[in-house]
Amino acid sequence: MDDKEKREKMHNVKILGWVAFFGGLSQDMIIPILPTFYAQVLGLSKEMIGLIEGSVTTIVSFMRIISGIVSDKVGKRKSIVFIGYLFSAIGRVLLTLANGTYMVLGLRLIDGIGKGTKDAPRDALVAKSSDKKSMGFSFGLQRMLDTLGSFLGPLITAFLMMLFANYAIHIRYKLIFLIGGLIAFVPIFLIGLYVVEQKGGKLGTTFKLDFSVLKGKFLLFFIVMLVFTLGNSSDAFLILRARSVGVRDAVIPVIIAIFNLSYALLSVPSGILSDRIGRVNVIRLGWFIYAITYLGFALARAPWHIWALYLIYGIYYSTTEGVAKALVAHIVDEQNRGTAFGLYNASMGLLAIPASFIAGYLWDKVSPSAPFYFGALCSFIAIILITLFKIEKS
Structure with missing residues (x-):
């Protein structure tokens, strides 16, 4: 691998790091206030809240397996990561319209499908963009930027809660969902414009578990x-x-x-x-x-x-x-x-x-x-x- 190719691959790793940053920022602006939104705005029971979030955890785990296998079979990591982040962004931004149990359940499941879809192929793309000797650095950079997003997300939400303190509670939460949802589209633009697909995978093979x-x-x-x-x-x-x-x-x-x-x-x-x-x-x-x-x-x-x-x-x-x-x-x-x-x-x-x-x-x-x-x-x-x-x- 020549120096130019190494630079291009490291550029990929860094962009994927910023993809993780904005994805984590968006997610952790919304997640901390969801339980209160469920209970105080939608009036959901604790059992229903548990059912919704438990369903999200299950669909995330299921989609991680499916998307990982699919990305190996088709050899296209970038497009699957793109689709995953797109689903999550749609699920988050449309929370501003959520007005009942079934709608919020559907939107959380869309977000969960997106989260589960992008995880495995993103990790595989990071690995493919890294030299074996620098694999630890590459995944460390991913975790650092992802976690920085998770660090800043709740702080931004706390600031917005104070900023919108005079608004009705349902308006306050939905404005934060809108802002967090719009931020979720940033990774999509980064992936589409700057992430480069890395060659590999078993093209043309039949899909099976x-x-x-x-x-x-x-x-x-x-x-x-x-x-x-x-x-x-x-x-x-x-x-x-x-x-x-x-x-x-x-x-x-x-x-x-x-x-x-x-x-x-x-x-x-x-x-x-x-x-x-x-x-x-x-x-x-x-x-x-x-x-x-x-x-x-x-x-x-x-x-x-x-x-x-x-x-x-x-x-x-x-x-x-x-x-x-x-x-x-x-x-x-x-x-x-x-x-x-x-x-x-x-x-x-x-x-x-x-x-x-x-x-x-x-x-x-x-x-x-x-x-x-x-x-x-x-x-x-x-x-x-x-x-x-x-x-x-x-």
Whole structure:
């Protein structure tokens, strides 16, 4: 690969990073206020709210698998990513018109279809645009910009809530949905104008559900990730834990913003570190930090403990999220990466459901500390397994 081609590919990686930034910014302007919109504006019950958001989680996971396989078969990552972001943008901007249960459910499902459609082929396109020696940096850049969007999104929404404070509540929310929805169209223009399709894939092959990628080192890593994820319950339990030790509700968004900033700023350094010392070594470090953090949440007794733990929690995310995707790209052949990323992303999302159920059961039946001891235990088991399996190849 000559220097010109390297520059062109790195340009692709950077543009895809900004695609992730504006996509995350749009999403996290809207998501924090959706529960209140459901309850106070539409008057939905808690059961219906759970059904809507649970349905979105399910459709996202399903579409991640389908889009990953399709992108491998047709060899066209860019067009599928474009379609995914287009669906999400349409679903978000039309929330301004939502006036009842079925309409908001339909729009959230459209957004979920878009989110699930773009994830796996985008990851595969990032991998194809990267040299193996810089894969960690590329995925670290993705996570950094995506998370910066997630950091800024709620802050912008908080500012807009104050700006529109004198408006009727339904007008206030719909104006924010409109602004967030319009921002969701920025990634579409970036993809269409600046992202370059990378050659590859099995053109002309017949589509079928093909899970043959589940073998060898990827299967071993997949199993280890399932063990770890079983103890990685919803971050909602961290918020509940913060409240249980005296953190005020108004302070929690600030703590989460600091967590996102920590995660964002350390993602690229963590990715570069994985390029130098190996993906597995950095993931192992991240899981160890996760275990220590969860033990900290189990033992926390004062609000300042929560501030410190969330800051450390950002380090865990930075050393695992992007680095794990770089490892998947490293151990799977290029023509199967879309399928691999789809299975990886979808399974992690689906296993979050039983993981959160276990955490809730332990919280109610044992103690508020029990879910965090369980999470730490699963993390330590995963560290042992990933060490024994010797997953990373040269």
